[in-house]
Amino acid sequence: MKRASMGTIIGITFFVLLVFPFHAGSGEQTTAEGIPPQVVADYIHAIIQADRTLYTTHVVERMEAHQVVTSQEYWKQTKSLPLPAQMLLLSGLNVEQQGLGLQFRLASLHPIYEKNGPTTDFEKAGLAAVLEDPSRPYSGIIQRGTQKFFKAVYADHAVSVSCINCHNGHVLSYKKDYKLGDVMGGIVISFPVQ
Ligand code: HEC
Structure with a gap:
C-alpha cells in the first residue's frame, strides 16, 4: 500500500x-x-474553394450533363440542387452554428441580395481592395465586443460564362455587365485570435 x-x-x-x-x-x-492567422485564412480559403469547385464539377455539372437534376436558386421548392453560391453560404451558416467563432460567406459590392453586401467598413474596404488588386487578400484584425478576430477578403472571379450569364440575367441584379474574369465579389473569412 x-x-x-x-x-x-x-x-x-x-x-x-x-x-x-x-x-x-x-x-x-x-x-x-x-501558425500566422493569414496562413490559417489561406488554408480555410483553399478548402472552401476546393469544395465549391468539386461540388460544381462533380455534382452540379455532372448531374446536369446526365439530365438527372439541375441546380436552381429555388432548389427546395423545385427539388433540385442548391447553386454552388448557395452551397457555400449554407456551409458558412453550418460552421457558424458549430460555435467555433469561425465565419465565412460570399459577398459583393454589387450583390444580387442586399444581405450579401458589405456589412462593415472593413468589408467595404476589403471588397474594394480585391477589386483593385485581386492577387492578394485584404486582411486585418477587427474587434467584436471583447474578442479580436482576424478577417480576410479573397477575390471571387467570374471563372465561367455561367457566372456572368446568371448574374447579368438575374432579375434582382442591378449590375448587368459582368465579363469573364471579372472580380464579382469576395469570400470573407473571419475567426477569433488572441
Ligand atoms: C444560376 C445562377 C448563378 C450562377 C451560375 C452563379 N451565381 Fe453567384 N449567385 C447567384 C445567386 C442567386 C446568389 C445569391 C444566393 C443567396 O444569397 O441565396 C449568388 C451569390 C453570389 C455572390 C454573393 C453576392 C451576391 O451577388 O449576392 C457572389 C460573389 C457570386 N454569386 C459569384 C459567383 C461566381 C464567381 C460564379 C461562377 C463561378 C457564380 N456566382 C455563379 C446565382 C448564380
Missing part, C-alpha cells in the same frame, strides 16, 4: 516536473509562435 502510494507520488512528481512542462511548453508555442 505504502509502496503503491509512494509510486503514485513519484509518478505524479515525474509527470509534473517532466511531462507537464513539456506539454505546457508546446501549448505556449502553439499560441505564441503558432
